[in-house]
Amino acid sequence: METRSLVVPPTPEVTDGIDRLGDEIAELSAHLEAASARLLDLIREFDRRGGWNNGFRSCAHWLAWRVGMDLGAARERVRVARALHSLPGLAGALARGELSYAKVRALTRVATPETEERLLAGGRAGSACQVERIVRGWRRVDRSAETRETAQRHKHRALHVYQDEDGMVVVRGRLTPEEGSVLMQALVAARETLYRRACGADDVSEETSSMEQQQADALALLAETALHHGIDPGAPGERYQVVVHVDAAVLADAAASGQSLLEDGARVSAETSQRLACDATRVVMRHDAEGRTVEVGARTRTIPPALRRALHHRDRGCRFPGCDVRFGQGHHIRHWAAGGPTTLSNLAMLCRRHHRAVHEEGYRVERLPDGALRFRTPHGHPLPDVPAAPAIRDDAAQLLRTQNDAAGLRVNARTLCPIALWEPLDVGWAIDVLHPRAMQTAP
Ligand SMILES: [Zn+2]
Numbered sequence: 432m433e434t435r436s437l438v439v440p441p442t443p444e445v446t447d448g449i450d451r452l453g454d455e456i457a458e459l460s461a462h463l464e465a466a467s468a469r470l471l472d473l474i475r476e477f478d479r480r481g482g483w484n485n486g487f488r489s490c491a492h493w494l495a496w497r498v499g500m501d502l503g504a505a506r507e508r509v510r511v512a513r514a515l516h517s518l519p520g521l522a523g524a525l526a527r528g529e530l531s532y533a534k535v536r537a538l539t540r541v542a543t544p545e546t547e548e549r550l551l552a553g554g555r556a557g558s559a560c561q562v563e564r565i566v567r568g569w570r571r572v573d574r575s576a577e578t579r580e581t582a583q584r585h586k587h588r589a590l591h592v593y594q595d596e597d598g599m600v601v602v603r604g605r606l607t608p609e610e611g612s613v614l615m616q617a618l619v620a621a622r623e624t625l626y627r628r629a630c631g632a633d634d635v636s637e638e639t640s641s642m643e644q645q646q647a648d649a650l651a652l653l654a655e656t657a658l659h660h661g662i663d664p665g666a667p668g669e670r671y672q673v674v675v676h677v678d679a680a681v682l683a684d685a686a687a688s689g690q691s692l693l694e695d696g697a698r699v700s701a702e703t704s705q706r707l708a709c710d711a712t713r714v715v716m717r718h719d720a721e722g723r724t725v726e727v728g729a730r731t732r733t734i735p736p737a738l739r740r741a742l743h744h745r746d747r748g749c750r751f752p753g754c755d756v757r758f759g760q761g762h763h764i765r766h767w768a769a770g771g772p773t774t775l776s777n778l779a780m781l782c783r784r785h786h787r788a789v790h791e792e793g794y795r796v797e798r799l800p801d802g803a804l805r806f807r808t809p810h811g812h813p814l815p816d817v818p819a820a821p822a823i824r825d826d827a828a829q830l831l832r833t834q835n836d837a838a839g840l841r842v843n844a845r846t847l848c849p850i851a852l853w854e855p856l857d858v859g860w861a862i863d864v865l866h867p868r869a870m871q872t873a874p
């Protein structure tokens with residue numbers, strides 16, 4: 432009996448079906464890209480109005496928490512949303528579903544209002560992979576892009592350490608008053624150590640250093656010491672030797688009369704002193720009516736080392752919803768000064784940012800009978816670890832099409848196609864042709 436292999440040539444109907452499926456994928460993808468442009472508009476507006484700044488470290492952290500986005504992806508969304516504000520060409524192409532988010536994301540790393548149009552042409556001509564390569568090549572030519580990004584990050588509380596062209600390391604930053612206080616005290620201590628060493632040395636003919644030079648040496652000594660002795664993130668009570676003089680009544684109740692002062696006389700709020708005392712080394716002093724110290728107690732740690740290790744083991748970092756900081760301070764849910772016990776059940780680990788949120792910004796945390804923590808906003812709304820997903824209609828894709836159609840978009844299966852679909856793109860040539868600096872150097 433004759434056997435035949437069963438090779439069935441695709442019938443026209445099957446091919447049609449597959450083609451239609453492919454077209455549908457391409458068309459819906461274009462609709463999704465167009466919708467992602469609207470999403471970026473919303474993120475930009477939310478970011479601009481500081482909608483995330485209610486306990487979250489950044490807009491990206493808020494996104495990661497609220498919509499379950501990977502933190503890296505969330506950071507990219509925020510970056511792209513901000514960048515598109517000054518890049519209407521790229522924003523428009525994404526909004527019309529003509530350029531994918533992947534390409535726009537890559538192009539916004541280097542695009543400026545001046546180069547946007549040329550990069551947009553490159554983006555339309557190439558695949559996402561080729562666009563990535565154009566951007567990498569562009570970056571090599573255009574070093575200033577990175578400098579601009581560095582400048583943008585230089586905002587508010589920050590520390591920049593980078594190597595200058597001549598090899599020197601430049602340190603620049605802004606610290607909050609109490610962190611700055613720690614740094615300044617550490618620098619003083621390091622300068623004194625260095626000065627003592629210099630005095631003890633035989634070579635006294637050495638030029639006296641300026642204050643700035645001494646500071647630089649002191650900072651280097653601090654870094655060396657930190658590396659030599661190991662950085663122990665589990666013991667903030669020892670790390671932060673900020674001295675706060677606070678009246679006992681204020682520590683127990685922020686509304687009580689009394690004062691809290693830093694060592695240099697700067698006033699801090701009652702709430703700040705409660706936070707600093709929450710997890711610290713304390714010395715109780717008693718003063719007489721004239722303010723003279725009459726009794727000094729022994730130094731005690733508010734959270735003993737063994738308990739801190741247990742706390743760290745249990746909480747594994749900051750417990751504030753959406754926070755991914757692995758180290759933190761032990762927060763007394765009911766303050767020890769107000770009679771709260773220093774026990775695991777009355778402690779929760781919080782990073783600096785969120786410890787401040789709870790003490791000074793009106794956020795509340797309580798432990799429920801089942802042991803879970805419940806956080807609330809200053810308005811009293813609960814902050815769940817994972818917010819409930821919004822209800823989505825079954826016909827979400829159709830709704831998206833309808834909305835895009837209503838917005839006047841003409842999206843079809845060809846909208847997202849690169850223009851030069853069937854011609855290989857020479858990336859090196861594209862950069863030479865497109866980059867303004869490359870054009871200047873061309874013969
Ligand atoms: Zn606390």
Ligand SMILES: [Zn+2]
Nearest residue numbers: 749754782785
């Ligand atoms: Zn945190």
